[in-house]
Amino acid sequence: MPSKFTWRDLLALNSKEQSFNTPLSCICHIDINAFFSQFEQLRCKFTENDPVVCIQWNSLIAVSYAARKYGIKRMDSLEEAKKKCPKLIPIHTAVFKKGESFWSYKPFGYNIDPSNHKVSLDPYRRESRKILKCFQKYCDQVEKASVDEAFLDLGRIIFKEIMTCKFFGKIQNKFIHGDYKLDEKLPDLFDIVSHNSIEKDSEEYWKFLGDVFNPNKRSIFVDWDDISILIGSKHCFKIQQIIRNEFGYMTSCGVSNCKSISKLASDFKKPNGHTIIKTNCLEDFLDQGKFEITSFWTFGGIKGKELVEILGLPQENSISYIRESWPNSHLELLEYLKTKLLALSEFKTYSIKVESSQECELVCLKLYLLTRGQWKELVNPKPVVKNMSAVKNMRGGTCACLQDCYSWLKVFCSELSSRVNELEKEYNKAIIPKTIHVAFRGCEKYQFVKRSKSSGLLLTSSKTTYEALYKNAIELMQELDKAYKQVMYPLTNLNMSISNMEILSAGSSVIDLFQKNMNTKNTNDIVNTKDCGAPLEQATKKDAIASEGASFYQCDQCDMSFSEKKEYNEHVDYHYAMKLSENLNGADEFSTSLSYGERLLLFGNKSNHNNSISNSNNNNNNNGKVLKKKVETATTNKKVGILKYFDT
Template sequence: MSKYRWRDLIDLNDKEKSFLSPLACIAHIDVNAFFAQVEQVRCGFSRDDPVVAVQWTSILAVSYAARKYNVSRMESILDAIKKCDKIIPIHTAVFRKGEDYWQYHDGCGSWVEDESKKLSPTNYKVALEPYRRESRKLIKLFQDEYDLVEKASVDEAFIELGRKLFYELLMDDSYTDFADIRGIFQDGRYDLNDHLPSLPTKLSIQFSGEVFNSQNRPLFEDWDDVLMCLASNSTNTIRNQIDDMLGYTTSCGISMTKNLSKLASNYKKPNAQTIVKNNCIDDFLDCGKFEINSFWTLGGIRGKELIDLMELPKEHSIKFIRDSWPVSSDDIRKFMLKKIICRDIQRSREYNINEADVAKISAKIYQLVRGQFRLPVEPRPLPKSMMSKKNLRNDDCASVIDCIEWLEIFCSELNYRVHDLEQEYEKVIMPRTIVIMIKGKAGMKYTQTRRITTASSSITSRELFINATKLINEIDKQHGKLAGVYPLRELSLTLSNFDIIDKGKTVLDMFGNRAISKSSSTDNNVVKIEGEDIHSDSKGGPYDASVSETLEGEPPSASSPPTMAENLTCKQCGETLQDKKLFQEHVDYHLSVQLSEQINGVSENSTMLTHAERILLFGKKAKKNAASVQKPKKKDGGIMKFFKK
């Protein structure tokens, strides 16, 4: 009889409960030396070629072939070449100052003797788009196979295998070892609190990868071992697909929690798979390769502080914690509180771990050292903002003209990233706020924010650039002549306040879920936009006035009839009408044009553009103003004729 119950198995089929089941299986898959592999595949080198990816003079990623020569990440490329003249340096793709597209300059870099081929941060900005593109392909492969994938970074992901394993164990005909348990399940001859049946006496399934088993325990003792075996076969299949389709090797770890699976994927590299069974968890944690600060989120300064606070030994700290506080996390909490009180009396420096954190962190540590700290695998939430930034040197940005040239790069880069998110989440994503920050040579910072206005249903780099140009001109006008501003030391552009719209929504949904309605008769049946205005800034972009501003010339109510013709003058085009009905149709026409341009894009003939905006969009030969644009004819048949065109 199994020690596990039917409830534990059934919970695997529930996304909300699966990670809490003692039968949980979570995988962590990490691409080995990702940036270097991307460049190796792109340039057609083999895995035996010592390729390194370079940014300016520093190495970003080192292939495993290059690591044989003791080349390390963030090492100078010139120092690496001294170690091994066989090193193959490949510079990342870059944006050139003043250009809105990225490209590779193969054969160029700081290590090349020809001065004309040296790439410098003075005129270029690193482009990470090629790596984001490959990352998106990777995640798509995972999502096509599994229903719960969490992108941990550009080159790694957590995968929760519950539903996949539930199906394979109880329904997949390609596995023939599980007839007894399938019969019980399919006939419904079980209670959730019943124990699962014993394992079959003979099992033909085999693990894919290396099972960590330092004590030589039996490979199959209970159903958790069976599920781990099925999981290893599944992840090995997807890793082979990644190799075949993308050309990348990966490392994989499989265990019952996210933290353990991440440690397992790092246990043996490259191109390896490590399985940590439930009955081998303590052995794995005590193997000598990990310490308490090896756990995800406990590295760096926080981890060092924790070691000092708990007075942990430099080696075997995980086992030390388990042995020193065997009963409950409350014992850890009391010990840490006592140490914090003594520490705070001395007040020698600032600390990351404070009294308010103790209860939470002590419970976490108690569970971590036993391999029981549970976290759900969750699809990555959409970011609340995204930034493109450039640290500037010397006279890289000595005027507003230089700022505009860098901003053209920023807008293009952020536009790529927005559309990457749209493909990843299958949503329409519209940023609504744009922020520019400058840091002057004397250290002062200035920011300016504005509402983004767009001329279509999806953002474009050109539209971002129009908004960014207006912002930087405002900053320069206010602060540019102050001493200590130019040349800048930092320039950044941030997008935020995203409207997230499901694909396939109606035209009106694509406006940020605004609803168009007729107001009551007391409001003269004037068409208004409920909720947020299409334009929130009277001088904010291609559409200067909000709809309400466009209709400021609407006629007064019937109780106070117009006494002057100018009350029926359209502020959009200046035309005066004598009849209230004609005026309303005229206003409706402008609104329909505005809606069309929001969806289909703005044209040179738009009545909504200022002369400056028309030049930005269409060049110096653009028509001077809206007066040169054909106005709606009085006998246009009303608003319906517009939609029939």
């Protein structure tokens, strides 16, 4: 029987942009079982048979499969879990202590006071990054779904095997000699399989590794999509073994032709499961009684519940109900959805709006295809970083004054800078936040007043450092304290976030960020790039000068010298950023970017500054540091816009 698939479908497997959407696609989803508890079990050298649970204060946040045998669930309190299993091994997460900029693990039995500690998830994020690197080493298209799961597009791996494995010689010859047309049907699969059945090792090759979901005993090999799933499942099984051998983790995996089905399949059998869903078994899998439309990860929230209500779906077998009720097109479903929305919207507000025809049609198309196992989505390895936040709900009087706020901001800044740096390593990108936000909620006495403050985040290098975040955060906190001191303490909540992320190529500096932003400004913008000057005009690299056997780089603007090129480049970035800031916000009398004439015109002949200039002639290096410090700390001095006095 001739194949229903074409050479175009096969060749699409070799394209990162097209492989997810070809009918021969193969996507796997790998989930690390009970990740937090497995991590703590391995870290503390317990076995898989030990009933380990990971806890936060008095709550269980992860339960090992050994502990689940005692009926312990995540919703249980620690006391309830100990009653079910007297030999329970509770391990607390790492924590930050108030006022400290680092996290640590406390000894077993240590009574951690939640009023002056904050949970740190950094150990799990770091371990997750190691595992993700392992996935990426094996597969070229990996999407991190969360800290303990990922999608892998196996298209290129499958294509390579078909073009190199000895069992596919017939199709290889046609490909090598170009003896095919894109829309020509692929060779009959039966000829391929039967031709190789006499090979000694062929029987093992055609066996699936894992559990093929096939309750109705359908044919194992029908067409080339089954070959794609076969090869993909074998490689996914190898990846699971690598994770097991290198890290010690049990994982569950789902293999199918799309992300949504693979996600359901990886949850189907745990722990250590490997569930394979062939194309001709998709509807069997969806209708076996375990799933409803709210089981799909994109409809698991409010929107899924709303659709059940609007469409009048049954509580059970909702997936098959949709297929049978609207069998021909998603447009039938769209018409029904709009009619019901118009009627129900008079009495209740829904997140789905009938006025938004595009949104309604997309929802219906997605629902129509999901219930048939045909909704295809790209496996996207790009990080989508919108913002990061650190939050602490306060207990008692643990945050009763500005100094207490400083102590918690130290914790927040350490956590956020670490998360940004880890994300940069994970994706090999430079991630630069441009906005910082601090907010608080006051105490009951003042009706839990909520206030917040935001500002632009000026970094002096391309790294998001703890020091830079803390400096900006305390300035915002000081402003909030000054404005609301009488009605805010003791706080019941404090949070800090960074947002408006700029994602650049690895190795980029803050200069690249400014250049990128300036290129997008219109002609009416106040910043004039000509006036700002290129940083190399301000502080050029001098020839390496021998000084007691060492080379150094010297800044022309403030005469500071650096032994490392990296430090020098960051210093140049600092001058450039300050120059841009001064063009926007004005300069003060301590600015190092003003000439003597500009300073005299703007501020007059001030004795303090003359002394600074005199000292500069005597000791260039030391004064350069003093001037830099003054520029960084002088926040109350009068500022005058340079552009007011000079044509730009």
